[in-house]
Amino acid sequence: MGRSSSGGGKGRVTPQKVKSSSSSTVVKHLFSTKDENDGKARSLYEDAKERVIDYIQASGMKCSMVKSIRDGKSIDFNAIVPTLNAPTQTEAVARETEMAQNKILYSTKLDENMRKSAYFETNKRTVKSNIMFKFVTKDMDIKLRGEADFTSTLEDPIKLLKRIERFMKKSxxxxxxxxxxxxxxxxxxxxxxxxxxxxxxxxxxxxxxxxxxxxxxxxxxxxxxxxxxxxxxxxxxxxxxxxxxxxxxxxxxxxxxxxxxxxx
Known part of the structure; x- marks a missing residue:
């Protein structure tokens, strides 16, 4: 049974080492395992998460990914589908005109919501790939790829970040x-x-x-x-x-x- 390589690769960010006040070495700006982060999981996780957000914003992604990462949950576009407003006019002609306008507005908002949803799903895959490629240490990479749901649940970068946070804070x-x-x-x-x-x-x-x-x-x-x-x-x-x-x-x-x- 052959073993394929899963770590590293050209372009992977090299962990930056900084000295803590206790003179031990910690990994800065990257998602690292408990053994690497010297017990500073909270500050290091937040620091690395902000770097991910900086990357998303710098990439020009016009989606709600930043808000989702900050809130810790993906936006459910099905829950914010626009509704077709009923006309408020009582006079027949005015009521018909208002209804036609409402339908146009509804159709426009529905198309926009569908575009945002599709764009969001595409960018989820992009962000997940970049987190793995640019923002995790080799040890964290190995740990994540060892998860049974790495190619399913963890395709969602929000859930991936939650798993990373759990690993960083593990006892x-x-x-x-x-x-x-x-x-x-x-x-x-x-x-x-x-x-x-x-x-x-x-x-x-x-x-x-x-x-x-x-x-x-x-x-x-x-x-x-x-x-x-x-x-x-x-x-x-x-x-x-x-x-x-x-x-x-x-x-x-x-x-x-x-x-x-x-x-x-």
């Missing part, structure tokens, strides 16, 4: 080795393909989490399992090359089997 308890170990195991063995998650994204997410486990356990853990399998025992004791190859390939074999078991 520092995860810095302890035992909790890291437990969390990594729990996340890997509970993995399932999301209902709206495409297969390629799930594969990348699965491989990333598997590599976390491999880093924790080391290669020996999988090889110790390999020598206890029936397949290994079936290899002739004199065929050391075949035995070594079996142990070398066990990680890929375990992953391939697991992936087939849990993908939709």
């Amino acid at each position: 520092a308890d995860a810095q302890y080795d035992f909790l890291d170990f437990w969390e990594a195991n729990q996340k890997f063995f509970a993995m399932k393909q999301g209902t709206t998650e495409n297969l390629m994204h799930f594969k990348e997410r699965f491989l990333r989490q598997a590599e976390v486990l491999q880093d924790l356990y080391g290669v020996a853990w999988f090889q110790n399992f390999a020598v206890k399998t029936k397949a290994y025992a079936a290899i002739a004791s004199t065929d050391t090359a075949a035995k070594d190859k079996f142990k070398d390939d066990i990680f890929e074999a375990v992953l391939a089997t697991g992936f087939l078991c849990i993908c939709n």
Whole structure:
């Protein structure tokens, strides 16, 4: 199972490091993980969010994206669809004239609302892409792409920012080795393909989490399992090359089997 690259890329913003009053290093102007932000999640999140807003305004996007980001929710254009006003005139001719004018005004406002809605949806995708490309650190990028709904729910930049904010403020308890170990195991063995998650994204997410486990356990853990399998025992004791190859390939074999078991 091959692994495609998900981080970096030409044009990615390099995290700017500044010294805090405690002489530790924090990441400035970018959305960073708890381990990177030195406990300054609130100020750093707000700072990076303002940079995103500056980018949107500088890009000349004529939409309501800035308001949505500040309010923390997308505008529901279906809830603000214009209504056709009834005429107020009582005289027949005047009433008919007023009704015709109301229809023209209604049609104009409806077309404008539909254009704004379509433009807003297009810009949501653009802003999401730019947040990932310009405003997150490598660690945050990996963390976000590891989410099952990265290609569905998190296509909405407002929801993406909320997820980023949650990650930035996540309890520092995860810095302890035992909790890291437990969390990594729990996340890997509970993995399932999301209902709206495409297969390629799930594969990348699965491989990333598997590599976390491999880093924790080391290669020996999988090889110790390999020598206890029936397949290994079936290899002739004199065929050391075949035995070594079996142990070398066990990680890929375990992953391939697991992936087939849990993908939709």
